[in-house]
Amino acid sequence: MTATPILADVDVGTLARSLAIAVVILLPYGLVLLRRSRARQRDRLARSASVGVPPTGPALEDVIESIAALDPATGGTVDLPAGCTVDGQPVDDAVVGILLADAFARSGLVEIGRSPTPTGVAIRCVPAEHHGTDRGAGDDDTARP
Numbered sequence: 001m002t003a004t005p006i007l008a009d010v011d012v013g014t015l016a017r018s019l020a021i022a023v024v025i026l027l028p029y030g031l032v033l034l035r036r037s038r039a040r041q042r043d044r045l046a047r048s049a050s051v052g053v054p055p056t057g058p059a060l061e062d063v064i065e066s067i068a069a070l071d072p073a074t075g076g077t078v079d080l081p082a083g084c085t086v087d088g089q090p091v092d093d094a095v096v097g098i099l100l101a102d103a104f105a106r107s108g109l110v111e112i113g114r115s116p117t118p119t120g121v122a123i124r125c126v127p128a129e130h131h132g133t134d135r136g137a138g139d140d141d142t143a144r145p
């Protein structure tokens with residue numbers, strides 16, 4: 001039994017016609033994919049370029065670090081500037097309140113009062129055992145901005 005060459009029976013004209021049909025069918029889809037890919041790439045470049053832009057307001061991360069730096073045995077005062085941002089993005093006051101409540105709970109402190117300042121609010125806090133409660137991170141009665 002001898003093997004017959006399969007390519008020998010293919011007509012060059014048929015092959016060229018099939019190639020042309022494939023290009024006509026697949027070219028529009030390829031162009032759409034190319035445009036989508038370029039648009040995603042432009043969006044990614046725009047986002048990475050905006051990373052270097054300084055935040056629009058004071059960072060809430062700094063406030064949370066100052067809460068963690070307080071002595072858990074004595075408490076203290078924390079300044080909360082108005083218009084805090086998280087990762088450089090503006091956040092709602094409810095989110096700020098929740099993040100502050102979590103930071104106070106993790107540090108073992110309880111908020112006992114707020115007083116307005118020219119730049120925002122001063123938050124006074126004391127150790128949870130001195131306040132008579134041991135609040136968990138799920139308590140939200142201190143979650144006001």
